[in-house]
Amino acid sequence: MGTLEYNSSRPPIEVDDSTLAHLKIVIGTKLRRHESFMMTWLPDEKNPSGRLTIWMHPSIPLVLAFDDSTMPIIDPKRIERMMENLNARGELVLDQLG
Secondary structure: OEEEEEOOOOOOEEEOHHHHHHHHHHHHHHHHOOOOEEEEEOOOOOOOOOOEEEEEOOOOOEEEEOOOOOOOOOOHHHHHHHHHHHHHHOEEEHHHOO
16 A cells, blocks of 8 residues: 655545556656646545545645555556546546546
8 A cells, every 4th residue: 555645734645556556657647747637535444534635736746655666567548547537527536546
């Protein structure tokens, strides 16, 4: 289980390493193009407080921490689906990734 830490203003988001590797590509692609977007997720089961949404912007620090030193295998179709959904909605919804 890796983590995504954004702007250090909230506790890190826990994400499995495979999903995190795919997020790294999708988020990196959008931010490299200077394209901002929203990202939404459900908080962890220990502290359920509804949905959380952040505004992803190239100027805000982002840290992706993987538990395993070996990068997971990337599924190009998954990246394509994630990018299509993000571009269609303007929002990346973590609990709808797959």
